[in-house]
Amino acid sequence: MSQSTYVIGHQQPDTDTICSAVAYARLKEKQGADAVPARAGELNPETQFVLERWDVDAPSHLEDASGEQLILVDHNEHSQTVTGAREAEIMEIIDHHRIGDVETSSPILFRNEPVGSTATILSELFDDAGETPSTRTAGLLLSGLLSDTVVLRSPTTTDRDRVVAEELAEIAGVDYEEYGKELLTHKSKIGEKTPREMILSDFKEFEFGTHELGIGQIETVEPAVVLHQKDAVLEAMDDVATEREYSAFVLLVTDLLEEDTTALVAGDEIETVEAGLDTAFSEQEAFLPGVMSRKKQVVPPLEDAFR
C-alpha cells in the first residue's frame, strides 16, 4: 500500500492555511492521489466558525511529520513548518509568501504567486484542472481568501483575488461582502483571551541572518480591547521573547476599519526594529499609518534591517 500524502499549512494555523489544506487535498483526490488534509496546531475561533458554517470536519492534528510525505500550503519556511518537516519528504509547495529556506533534493512543483491568499491560487488550480469546486469547497476557499485579504481591503489584494472572490461567492451562494463582515466579527473575538493567548494566536517566527524574531498580528475592529491592557500584553511579549531568545518580538495591532496598525515591541533589538520600520517607539509603542500586511509591509523592511 502506498503512503498517504499530508496537505498541511503553517503552525498557528489561520483560515487560509486550513481551508487551503482541505481544498487542495480534495483536488488531489479528484486527480487520483491519496491526499489527506492535516493541521500543525490549534484552530482559531474564526476558522472554527468557517468549518461549522460549511459543515466540514476539522483536519486532524499531525503531531510529528518525520518520515511522512508532505504538501506544504500557505508557507515555505522551516521556522513555520510542522514539527518533523525537516525529516519529511516535501512533495509540493503552494504559497503566496516570500521565498524561504525549504530545499529539496529532487525537482518538485513549487508554485508561489504574489496574490492575496493561497486559496486564490488553489481556485485557479481547480480551473486549470477543469474541475469546479463543490459548494462547500468554494465556501472554504472564499473564507481563506476573504480572511487573508481582510475582505479584499488589504494592500496584498490583487485583481486576481477580486475575480476569484466573485466566482467563489457565486458557487458558494453567498454575498461576499456580507459573508466577509460575518467572518471579521469572528476574527476579532479577542476579548476572552489571556494576553499570552492573544499575542500568540496569529504568530510567526522568522530567522533573519543570526537573529530570530517573533512577529504577531491581531486584526481587529476594536484595537482598544488590546491596547487598554498594554502593560499585561507587553509583559507577555517579554516573557515569550526571553523564553525563545528572540532578538525582538513585534506585535501588530491592526485596526480593520481604520486600516492602520499600532505596533508594540519587546526584546533587546528595539533600535533595529525602529530602523527597519522607519519609526520611533515611545513606551514600546508606535503608530504605523496605512500598515495592514505583516508579509508585505513589515517582514521585508525588518529582514533588511536585521541582515
Added chain:
Amino acid sequence: MSQSTYVIGHQQPDTDTICSAVAYARLKEKQGADAVPARAGELNPETQFVLERWDVDAPSHLEDASGEQLILVDHNEHSQTVTGAREAEIMEIIDHHRIGDVETSSPILFRNEPVGSTATILSELFDDAGETPSTRTAGLLLSGLLSDTVVLRSPTTTDRDRVVAEELAEIAGVDYEEYGKELLTHKSKIGEKTPREMILSDFKEFEFGTHELGIGQIETVEPAVVLHQKDAVLEAMDDVATEREYSAFVLLVTDLLEEDTTALVAGDEIETVEAGLDTAFSEQEAFLPGVMSRKKQVVPPLEDAFR
C-alpha cells in the same frame, strides 16, 4: 526612468537556459515590462548553432548583477547564479530543478515544475497569457526543450514536454525528430576542446551541507572521444577539485545513443560518491546503466550521501 529587469539563466549556460531567457524576456515585453535577456557565461557550440539557425542575437553577458533586478530562469540556487546575484533583487523564478537556497524578502512569482525543460513551462506561460510565440521564439523554445530532454529520450521527459514539443514544432515549421538529431550533433562536438574545457562546458556546483561538489556532464554520441583521453581528463578534474576545494568532482559521460553513463571521479570523498551512486569505482571510473539525468538520477542520491 524605471530600471530594466534582466532575465538570466545559470552559469555555464546551456541551450535551455539561453533560449528560456530570450523567450521569457519577449513574453514580459509583450506584457509591457522592460525585460532584457542576459547570460552569465560563454555560449556552448550547440547554443551558438541554435541562435544562428533561428537568426537571433546572443543575449549580452552580464558581468556583475549587484544592484540589478533579476528574473532567474532554469536555476534557483546561488552556487549557479550570475556573479552579484546575492546583491540583486530577485523578481521572479521559472525553473524545473530541485528547490535550492534562493530566498527573497517579498512575495514573488516562483514557478518550479517537474518537467523536462524550462522552455516547456515558458511555452505554457505563453499559452496562459493568450500569446502565441513567433516562429523564431518557438524555434528557440523547441531547441531548449529538445536539448534538455535529449529529444524526449531523457527520463526527465513528461507527457507535457511531448505535447509542447509538437505544438512548438508546428509553429516553428520543423520536424522535431529531424531537427533534434541536428542539435545532438552540435552537442557532441567535443573533439576540438581541451580536457579542461570539456569537463567545464556543462558544469554545476552544489553545496551539500559542509561539502562542495562539482558535477559535470558530457552528453555525446561518441563517449570514446572523452574516455580515450581519460588520464588527461582526470588530471584536469584533479586540478579543478584542488583549486576550488571540492570534496569531489564527478564527471558524467553520457552516451546519448545507448542511454547510459560512464562516471569519472576525482577528489577526497570517493567513498561517499560510491555510497551515493551505489556503485564501485575502479581506476576512478564506474559504469551507470540507464543513467542520463544529472538532476534526477545523480544529484538527489549524492546530496543524501553527503548530508
